[in-house]
Amino acid sequence: MSATDLLEVCERVLARVGNEAEAEVTVTAGTESLTRFATSFIHQNVTDDARQVHLRVALDGRVAEATANQADDDSLARLVKSTVDAARLQPVDPGWPGLAPPAEPQAVDHWDEPTSHADPSERAARVGAFVAAAGGLETAGFCSTAGTHTAFANSAGQRASGRATVAMLDGIARTGAADGSARAASADVDDLDGATVGAEATRRARDADGAADIDPGRYEVVLSPSCVVNVLTFLALYGFNGRAVEEGRSFARLGEPQFDPVITIADDVTHPEAIGIGFDAEGTPKGRVELVRGGVTTGLVHDRRTAKANGATSTGNAVAGAGAFGALPANLVLEPGTTGADALVDGVERGLLVTDFWYTRILDPRTMVVTGLTRNGVWLVEGGRISRPVTNMRFTQSYLEALAPGAVSGVGSDLTLVSGTTFDFGAYVVPSLHLASWNFTGGAQG
Amino acid sequence: MFEYAEAAVEAALAAGARYADARVMDRRHESMSARNGEVEGLTQEASTGLGVRALIGSGWGFFSTADLTTDAARAAGAQASAIARASASVPGADLELTPVEARQDSWANAVDEDPLSVPLSEKGDLLVSATRTMREAGADVANASYNIWETTKWLVSSEGHRIDQHIVECGAAMDATANGEAETQRRSYPGIRGQFGTRGWELVRELDLPGNAPRIGEEARALLSAPECPSRDATDLIIGSEQMALQIHESVGHAVELDRILGWEAAFAGTSWLDLTQLGSLRFGSDLMNVTADATLPGALGSFGYDDEGTPAHPVDIVRDGIWVGVLSGRDSAALAGLAESGGAVRGDGYNRLPMVRMTNVGLLPGASSLDEMIAATDDGLLVDTNRSWSIDDKRLNFQFGCEIGWEIKGGKRGRMVRNPTYTGIGPRFWASLDMLGNESEWTFWGTPNCGKGQPGQIGHTGHPSVPCRFHGVRIGVRG
Numbered sequence: 001m002s003a004t005d006l007l008e009v010c011e012r013v014l015a016r017v018g019n020e021a022e023a024e025v026t027v028t029a030g031t032e033s034l035t036r037f038a039t040s041f042i043h044q045n046v047t048d049d050a051r052q053v054h055l056r057v058a059l060d061g062r063v064a065e066a067t068a069n070q071a072d073d074d075s076l077a078r079l080v081k082s083t084v085d086a087a088r089l090q091p092v093d094p095g096w097p098g099l100a101p102p103a104e105p106q107a108v109d110h111w112d113e114p115t116s117h118a119d120p121s122e123r124a125a126r127v128g129a130f131v132a133a134a135g136g137l138e139t140a141g142f143c144s145t146a147g148t149h150t151a152f153a154n155s156a157g158q159r160a161s162g163r164a165t166v167a168m169l170d171g172i173a174r175t176g177a178a179d180g181s182a183r184a185a186s187a188d189v190d191d192l193d194g195a196t197v198g199a200e201a202t203r204r205a206r207d208a209d210g211a212a213d214i215d216p217g218r219y220e221v222v223l224s225p226s227c228v229v230n231v232l233t234f235l236a237l238y239g240f241n242g243r244a245v246e247e248g249r250s251f252a253r254l255g256e257p258q259f260d261p262v263i264t265i266a267d268d269v270t271h272p273e274a275i276g277i278g279f280d281a282e283g284t285p286k287g288r289v290e291l292v293r294g295g296v297t298t299g300l301v302h303d304r305r306t307a308k309a310n311g312a313t314s315t316g317n318a319v320a321g322a323g324a325f326g327a328l329p330a331n332l333v334l335e336p337g338t339t340g341a342d343a344l345v346d347g348v349e350r351g352l353l354v355t356d357f358w359y360t361r362i363l364d365p366r367t368m369v370v371t372g373l374t375r376n377g378v379w380l381v382e383g384g385r386i387s388r389p390v391t392n393m394r395f396t397q398s399y400l401e402a403l404a405p406g407a408v409s410g411v412g413s414d415l416t417l418v419s420g421t422t423f424d425f426g427a428y429v430v431p432s433l434h435l436a437s438w439n440f441t442g443g444a445q446g
Numbered sequence: 447m448f449e450y451a452e453a454a455v456e457a458a459l460a461a462g463a464r465y466a467d468a469r470v471m472d473r474r475h476e477s478m479s480a481r482n483g484e485v486e487g488l489t490q491e492a493s494t495g496l497g498v499r500a501l502i503g504s505g506w507g508f509f510s511t512a513d514l515t516t517d518a519a520r521a522a523g524a525q526a527s528a529i530a531r532a533s534a535s536v537p538g539a540d541l542e543l544t545p546v547e548a549r550q551d552s553w554a555n556a557v558d559e560d561p562l563s564v565p566l567s568e569k570g571d572l573l574v575s576a577t578r579t580m581r582e583a584g585a586d587v588a589n590a591s592y593n594i595w596e597t598t599k600w601l602v603s604s605e606g607h608r609i610d611q612h613i614v615e616c617g618a619a620m621d622a623t624a625n626g627e628a629e630t631q632r633r634s635y636p637g638i639r640g641q642f643g644t645r646g647w648e649l650v651r652e653l654d655l656p657g658n659a660p661r662i663g664e665e666a667r668a669l670l671s672a673p674e675c676p677s678r679d680a681t682d683l684i685i686g687s688e689q690m691a692l693q694i695h696e697s698v699g700h701a702v703e704l705d706r707i708l709g710w711e712a713a714f715a716g717t718s719w720l721d722l723t724q725l726g727s728l729r730f731g732s733d734l735m736n737v738t739a740d741a742t743l744p745g746a747l748g749s750f751g752y753d754d755e756g757t758p759a760h761p762v763d764i765v766r767d768g769i770w771v772g773v774l775s776g777r778d779s780a781a782l783a784g785l786a787e788s789g790g791a792v793r794g795d796g797y798n799r800l801p802m803v804r805m806t807n808v809g810l811l812p813g814a815s816s817l818d819e820m821i822a823a824t825d826d827g828l829l830v831d832t833n834r835s836w837s838i839d840d841k842r843l844n845f846q847f848g849c850e851i852g853w854e855i856k857g858g859k860r861g862r863m864v865r866n867p868t869y870t871g872i873g874p875r876f877w878a879s880l881d882m883l884g885n886e887s888e889w890t891f892w893g894t895p896n897c898g899k900g901q902p903g904q905i906g907h908t909g910h911p912s913v914p915c916r917f918h919g920v921r922i923g924v925r926g
Contacts, residue, residue, distance in 0.1 A: 034902050038710045041538030045529045046508040046902065048798040066490040069512045082490060089566040091485050091574070120507075120532030128536045140713035142901050172713045179712075247587045248625040323487050324479050324589065358716075361835040363848050363866070366629045369926035371837045371846050371868075392839065394846060394870070396926040424903050441924050442870060444844060 001029040001051075003161035006151030009071050013055055014153055016080040021057040021087065022099050023155045024283060026320070027071070028052045030148035031116070035123035037171070038140040040131050045120060050148075054320065055083050058099075061092040097304035099156040100314070105285040106278030108162070108269055112188040115165040116147025122189060126169055129194025134173045134202045141171020141201075145189050152283040160285075162277030165189075166427070168419055169197050172376060173205040178389065180204025181356055181376035183226070185419040185427065187275055204355060208377040211389035213443050220351025220409065221438040222344045222381070225416040228334065228430040230357045230372075231399050232265065233423065236329050238365040239400075240291050240299070242306030242317075243326025249365045251400050252297050258400065260408035261295040262337065267317065267329035273417045274331045275427040279316065286316035289329065295405060303327040329426070336431040337411030344410045344434040348381040352390065352438070368400040371441075394442035402435050410434035447472075448610075450519040451602035454498040457523030459604055463500035463507075463530060465543060466523065467603035469754060470496045470514070471797035476562060479591040480573035482581055488566065495797035500526035504541050505533025506778075510798035543777040544788050546757050548606030553751025554613070556744065557646035561594040561616040564647045576620050576655040583663025585622035592618040592650060593642070593895065595907075599754075599797075607756035615747060615907060617642030617893060618650045620659065622666040631669035631865060633662045633850055637688040638833045642893035642907070643745045665851060668863060675828070675852050675867035677923030682824050682855075683869055684817070684916045686831025687884065689849050690810070691892035691910035697873045698730075698737055699808040699908065701842035702764050703791075704775040704783055706803075715899055716840025719873065720770065722783055730770040731877025734813055737765040739774055740911075741790060741806035747893030748808070748909035750793075754801035757790035764808065768878075776803050795904035802900050807891065809911025813883025817914045820882045827855040828922055830867045846870040846924060869922045876917060884913025 010025040017023040029051045036044040053076065056065035064087035068079045123143040131139050144167065151161040167189035172179045182200035184192050223231070237244075244250035251258065267289040269276045279285050282304050291299045302310065303318030306327050317327040345353055352374075360372030374392045381387065401407065412432035419427035451468035458466035475491040496519055497510040507530025509522045573590040580588035594616040601609045619640025623632045634640075635658045643649050685693065705711055706718045720728070741749050741759035750759055755777050764772045775785060776792035794801035821829065835848035852867030853860045890912055897906040 032902065035533070036901055037536060038712055039538060039708070040536075042505045042533040042536045043538070043541075043710055044506055044508070044800055044802075044901075045533040046800050047510070047525065047529060048902070049509070049511045049513075050798065051512050064488045064490070067492070069493045069495060079492075086488055086490060086566060089570075090488055091570060093486060094484055095486060120529045121535065124532045124535045131536060138709070138712075140709065142713070144901075170713070174712065181713075247623070249587075249623065249630050323489070324481060324591075358840055359837045361837045361848075363835050363868070363926065364629045366625075367926070371835060371848075371924075371926075373837065373839045373844065375840055392844075394837075394839075394844060396846070396924055398926050439926060441926075442844070442846070444839075445872060 001149060003149055003151055006149055007153060007161055009053060010151050010153035013076055013080060014155055016077060017057060021059045021084060023055065023057045024099055026054040026150065026152050026281065028148055028150045030146065032146040034142055034144040035120060035127055036142045037127050040139045042124060042127060053079060055079055057083050057087050058096055059087045061096045062087045062090040063093045063096050064090055095305055095309060097308040099154045100158050100283040100304065102157040103285050105160040106270055108278040110187040110275050111163045112165045115145050115167050115189040118145040118189050126192055126194035130171050130198030133195045133198030137202055137205055138174040139171055143169045150277055152279060154283055158283040160279045160283055162279060164275060164277050166275045166419060167192055169194060171201055173202040175205050175209045178205055178208035178211055179376050180208055185417045204377045208389045211391045214380060214390040216393060216440045216442050218437045218439055220348050221435050222348060222353045223433045223435065224355050225418050225430050225432055227354055227357045228433050229418040229428045230360055232332050232334060232428055232430060233425065234362060234368060234370055234399050236332060238362060238368065240301050241326040241328060242300050242302040242310055245300055246306055246309045251366055251368055252300060254297055256297055257295050257405055258297045259292050259295040259403045260405050262408050262411050263292050263295050263403055264335035265292040266290045266333050267301060267331050268333045269331040271333050271429055273429045275419060276330055280318040281320040282318040284314045284316040289315045301327045301329045332428040334430040336413050336415040338413050339410050341412045341414040341432040344412050344432055345381055345386065346384040347410055347434055348384060351381050353379045353381055353386060367398050369396065369398045371396045391444040393440040395439055396441040397439045402438060407436050408433060409436050447600040448602060448608060450496050450514055450516065451600055453516045453519040454496055454523035455602050455604050457520040458498055458500040458527045461524045461527035463502055463527045465501040465604050466498060467601065468496060468498040469599050469601050469797060471597065471599040473796060474596045476594045477591060478569055478573060480577045481589050482587065483574055483578035485570045485574060493796060496522055497797045498522050498526045499800060500530045501541060502527060502530035503534040504538040505530055507533060508800040541778045542781040544780045546777060546788060549756065550608040553611045555644040555749065557614045559647040561647040562596060572655060576659045579656060579659035580622040580663035583660045584624060584667030585663040586625045587623040590620035590655060601756055603756055609752050609756055611751050613644060613750060614646060615642060615644050616647060616649060618653055618655060620655050622663045624666040624670050626670040631666050633666040634832055635662045637892065639894055639896060642747045642895045643891065644747060644749045645745045669851060669865045672863045672865040675864040675923045679921050680919040681922050682827030682916060682918055683920040683922060684820050684824060684827060684829040684914060687888060687890045687912040687914050688892060689831050689833050690915055691912040692833040692836055692847065694809055694910050694912060695894055696836060696838045697842055697845055699805045702773045703803045704773040704779040707773065708779055708782060714901055719841040719843040726771055728770040729768055730765045730874055731768045732880040733768045734880050734883045735765050735768045735877055736811040737808065738762065738811060739764050739791065739806045739808045743807045743891060746807040746891040746909035747907050748806040753790045753792045754794050755788065755792045757788045759790055762789045774803050774805060779803060795906060799904045804906040805908040807909030807911060810913055812886040812889045812913050814885055815882045816885055817888060820914060820916045821855055821860055822858040824855045825857060828867065829853045829855055829860060843873050868924045869920050870924050871920055879918040880915055881918050882916035884915060888913045
């Protein structure tokens with residue numbers, strides 16, 4: 001379905017609601033495909049021809065929303081009637097912020113036409129190249145392509161449409177004793193080179209082979225971009241989220257130097273490496289939202305509800321389905337430094353180089369203490385040189401303290417798009433980081 | 447709806463599949479949430495569509511569509527086979543399927559009170575009342591919500607299955623958060639994920655959210671001034687049944703998923719520390735440990751009549767007297783592992799997701815002790831309950847879990863409340879230290895409505911029969 005077709009569905013829904021209520025409609029349609037491999041063969045291979053119509057109405061502040069996946073007239077009529085009927089039975093919602101006013105969305109178009117209709121053989125070819133590059137090591141992972149059109153209309157006059165593609169290749173090579181990972185993401189499937197990604201995963205697996213335990217404790221760390229995305233995701237979910245601030249759960253204090261001066265973070269869908277569309281789930285245009293500048297917390301992200309509660313304006317960070325969780329940044333960018341990732345390792349006196357984090361969960365949102373494990377390759381670095389691989393470790397670490405003033409020893413220049421690695425949320429563009437201290441609280445054997 | 451599934455299967459076979467099955471699914475979901483005495487959200491979702499699965503050589507092809515017409519179904523079947531053919535370009539050994547009787551049947555779970563027919567106003571009043579009470583009792587932020595799912599599905603396979611099922615699930619949750627100077631404390635009821643089952647609104651009435659709201663609000667506030675959980679390398683730890691459900695889910699349920707053991711989830715969810723060559727002989731835990739996966743338990747969230755491959759629900763022994771004896775499996779994984787039959791544990795999250803191995807009701811069989819008897823038998827230990835954080839490695843071996851609340855146990859009596867309790871361990875060592883097991887009066891069928899697995903991501907509904915347990919020599923109080 002084209003953007004025009006989707007907007008036409010939006011208009012049909014709004015016409016059915018009429019003047020009875022405030023209403024907003026989002027229609028999405030597209031194809032999402034994922035080719036999955038394990039033990040070096042493709043074992044699962046799926047395509048979803050997806051479509052969704054989402055309606056939210058407010059009758060004098062009585063709010064209800066509903067989603068359907070059928071777009072024929074009868075289905076749309078049912079959707080409108082059931083949603084309006086449900087809203088009538090609701091109490092008035094004092095937090096209802098009203099609809100987004102008309103405003104031009106960001107002119108972004110992270111779209112590649114061939115990627116939007118890539119066929120299974122294109123994904124299989126990249127998987128085949130990854131497997132071949134492993135030189136006989138067992139491999140596992142996935143290659144995905146997706147192209148989605150989104151249209152939005154509300155009864156306040158806002159109209160917006162956008163489209164986005166995303167392609168990912170993510171996999172591991174396994175020696176039997178160690179795994180190594182590598183990944184690539186882009187709006188253009190042609191940017192995914194199966195042989196290159198497979199070779200990188202294989203190098204890491206071989207380099208991680210023969211790992212031995214190391215005593216838990218505090219170590220310097222060099223975190224790869226996927227680990228850095230993990231850190232930023234927690235800061236976003238529990239800190240920069242306007243809802244968390246409203247409820248007193250957030251660490252964020254505007255104007256205070258809460259981070260090392262080398263840290264600058266923004267949410268920016270206009271970044272050339274970004275993925276996504278130029279407006280949020282409420283039709284509000286996305287902009288560049290600066291959250292940290294030179295270590296000082298300078299901004300928060302808001303949807304319309306959290307903006308109203310905080311006396312702010314929406315930053316275009318409403319996320320479909322987030323509900324009571326609040327506003328979330330989908331396109332964080334951590335400003336890079338000038339040091340190559342390898343050179344970051346050169347600066348480590350005695351520490352660990354970490355490829356991936358795994359199963360990270362928050363213990364307390366205010367202190368941002370998170371526990372999790374390492375995965376897919378950890379190496380001891382001594383005197384600026386990688387000395388040996390070590391087994392996976394458990395950590396229990398405040399992510400806020402890890403980035404606190406004086407705690408960041410280096411920021412890499414290796415700006416990398418990482419998508420879908422933590423809670424399958426967002427596509428963040430980040431470099432590697434060298435941090436002064438990370439609290440490893442247990443070894444692989446407890 | 448069977449006709450669309452049949453058309454899809456026929457088209458998949460015509461396009462070269464040696465086996466195909468198709469599911470038409472119609473699902474309604476309703477959710478309402480309230481915060482601080484105000485209803486904040488009401489969401490209703492409806493989805494209908496068809497997913498068809500085709501097997502060629504070593505790989506599945508799956509295609510789903512929301513268009514329910516005969517032409518669209520046939521096109522979906524052909525697409526599934528085309529995708530499976532692409533899979534064969536990076537081949538493994540041919541996948542086989544364990545045999546299962548091709549039944550034609552209908553199944554529905556028992557529901558006393560249709561949850562979608564309960565007036566929205568009544569449901570809203572319940573959430574408003576509970577959150578208002580928690581605020582009055584000391585919470586800075588009080589949330590409550592319910593979820594209802596009504597699913598009808600029609601399965602057809604190329605072997606002759608023709609099964610329809612109607613499954614109603616519902617449940618509710620509430621939590622209270624208190625903010626201190628440096629940290630937040632949270633209490634949830636009945637658990638961090640609420641309580642859910644294959645039941646009607648009667649389940650929510652039994653939970654009595656308003657009746658428990660004062661205690662939850664008070665405990666959240668009291669935790670802010672409670673002493674920190676002590677740090678010890680080894681202590682006697684009593685774990686309440688809600689946290690035990692999480693313990694079972696993470697360190698037993700996922701570990702015995704056969705797709706993980708076979709390496710099919712290696713790059714994402716991970717593998718398992720279990721080795722199939724040790725099935726039937728490996729000691730998983732102490733003699734007290736008996737775990738089953740039983741999709742026939744009435745009212746439990748992981749119950750159904752047939753899994754999404756048409757295998758009838760049946761109990762599967764997972765751990766018997768501490769010995770690992772079974773796995774969670776489907777027809778393809780069971781065949782590859784050399785098992786005689788599928789464990790009937792394959793389900794998909796909606797019409798547009800490929801069915802995969804999921805937990806059913808994986809839980810402990812009860813033992814002989816009451817919680818009071820465990821406390822009385824403990825001279826110096828800790829009692830914890832209600833999950834707050836959870837993390838476990840990709841082999842399901844090394845875990846660290848946090849709970850919302852704990853109490854010191856001194857001289858066989860429950861003592862001071864402590865905050866931020868955590869404990870950590872290695873699966874088989876931890877389970878080997880199980881020395882007291884809750885009795886049948888404590889047996890609760892906890893429901894987990896948010897188990898994530900697979901790529902693209904799928905949310906599974908799983909059940910976990912659980913009792914309080916005591917473990918010996920556990921490390922507690924890990925801090926950041």
